[in-house]
Amino acid sequence: MFMVIQFIGRKQELEFLNKKYKEKRLQFIPIYGRRRVGKTELIKEFIKNKKAIYFLADKGREINQINQFSQTAGEILKDNLLLNNAFNNWQDIITYITNKEPEIIIVIDEFPYLINSNKAIPSIFQKLIDEQLKNNFLILCGSSITMMEKGVLSTKSPLYGRRTGQIKLEPFKLKEAKKFINNYDFEKQITSYSILGGIPLYLKQFNDQKTIQENIEENFLNKFELLNKEAEILLKEEFRESNTYFSILTAISIGKHKLQEIADNIKIERTTLTKYLEELEKLDIIEKITPITENPLKSRKGQYFFKDNYLNFWFRFIYPNKTKIEQEQKKETIKKIMNELPRYTGKIFEKICKELLQEEKTGNYWHKETEIDLITIKETETIITECKWKEQINAEQILSQLKEKTKKLPYKNITYRIMAKNFKQKTNKVKCINLKELEKLT
Secondary structure: OOOOOOOOOOHHHHHHHHHHHHOOOOEEEEEEOOOOOOHHHHHHHHHOOOOEEEEEOOOOOHHHHHHHHHHHHHHHHOOHHHHOOOOOOHHHHHHHHHHHOOOOEEEEEOHHHHHHHOOOHHHHHHHHHHHOOOOOEEEEEEOOHHHHHHHHHOOOOOOOOOOOOOEEOOOOOHHHHHHHHOOOOHHHHHHHHHHHOOOHHHHHHOOOOOOHHHHHHHHOOOOOOHHHHHHHHHHHHHOOOHHHHHHHHHHHHOOOOOHHHHHHHHOOOHHHHHHHHHHHHHOOOEEEEOOOOOOOOOOOOOEEEEOOHHHHHHHHHHHHHHHHHHOOOHHHHHHHHHHHHHHHHHHHHHHHHHHHHOOOOEEEEEEOOEEEEEEEEOOOOEEEEEEEOOOOEEHHHHHHHHHHHOOOOOOOOEEEEEEEOOEEEOOOOOEEEOHHHHHOOO
16 A cells, blocks of 8 residues: 655645646746755646656766656657667757657756756756747756856856746745644644754654654664754755854854854854855855844844754754764763753744744844844834743733833834743733644644
């Protein structure tokens, strides 16, 4: 008996691709996003029941790639010329295929590998788009965001201006991510999401019939498992100077969030550090956050935090304990992780609350010693939100603390809101939202 694998999410992306397909004219859609985000699954779902050639490139020589593509196309089209590898360049083989099948979908996954094998590849495909492809649907896909942007999307690429759309595939938000761990209650789903983020393959590693602790031990503290090594592979694949990026992310993981703090910690000049941070931002690994009251383009109060939950967890708990894990000294490591996990999840919980509320002009606030989890600025009111990853919250007590914090804020008509696991004591002076009510927003 075969297990049916359910395709989860990506409704908007699929609708977009199918809309373009129905237009019955030339379409060139680059699809890109980080490793494991689900690009290939999206493409395979789109081309299901359509005439299409899907080819996964690798790091081999160009002629080997052409021969492999020829074999793949030959099997699909039942064409002996293709099966006999009669072509030795991309222009001839794609011209032959598209003359024979004027509306066929052609997908080249991991397109950056082709560019690595021949720097002229973008120019070759530009010529094909301009002179040969008429009603075909061309998808060029890649996991190296840097290479896709330079080789396909940038103004300096020969392919610039040819695309009829593009998809940068983002990790899932909690609303979709929780479907991978459906047997967990909402609290455990939030904890898992804080550990794994929204990458489908990572979410599939957790068994929602087991405890969170068991899943961490089996997937992170086993040196042979995917989640144990994935962070290293991801960073080394994307960055040449991976050691510098490891140092930066380690500094952020131990609480160094200001530019000068990071620079001092890793002994690097601020001006040099900035370019590395910009690259990490571009890949959605970190994000620069400024207080909601500041102009992000002008403010010097910006601080750097992990945007990616999996890498956040990995640098916080796995990387510092790498030697112990290699030596299979797991008891001390798992004890430390489980002790610190509630505090770690609490910081992610702030982001989740912001994500689920979907309110405009909402962000963090800090000034000197004062920190506020979320402030929502509206025309008629300003909402101050405290996010507590704790149980049995005393709302009156939290409200009193919030009022003290907000004394000097330049806003009128301030209202208050507390989001927590549950409450010991509520009050009608503040809106109290527990996990059951928060789950309704997903």
